[in-house]
Amino acid sequence: MPKILLLEDDFLIAYDVKAQLEDAGMEVVGPASSNEDADALIQPGAVHAAVLDMDLGGVTSFPTASRLKDLGIPFVFVTGNDQAELKGSLAGSAVHTKPVHFPRLIDALKNLTASD
Template sequence: MLIVMMIEDLLADLGCNSVTSAATVDKALALIDAQAFDVALLDMNLNGDDSYPVAEALFARGVPFAYSTGNTGQSVRDSNPDRVVLKKPFKLEDLVAILTRLKLAPIK
């Protein structure tokens, strides 16, 4: 939870207006169905479950997203093999680079 709060603070510092988080696959899928997202940062593990169903839902809706993981050997198996990956731990500059790569860098 502390990491989520840190990421939310980093995004706020970058000028993001709204940040939503989900700790489980079911909650993430419900949020995707309930609202629109400009971009998503998706941990590869949500409360012990693979987040691939969430990745598939984001991809199907055209939401640009990046995986975030501390597992260096874990592969990205979704339908887009070029998926952007943000390696943990990361710095503000790394987050900005990922957002820029997704073409959604907040203007400050």
């Protein structure tokens, strides 16, 4: 069962995403609502992929995304923000816009975790 880190600061959205991923047979790690909370959940073997809200109440999730990238853990952004905000090593990262289209997000996560 793929373990998916969820980083989302809006409780209702986090609850909805968590429920949808669990219904699709995934184990949700979190949800975390800050980079610091997410950092504490990222341990070797603890997560296979991640769903990251780009904007956490005025703070970006880029530190978490960069750490995941360094560790080789795939992730997708789920956000109302624009992909153009992604710079440097995060440019070109997968972005799913809100409102979330769950079948597309679930397919993307299944593809990211297919080898696990």
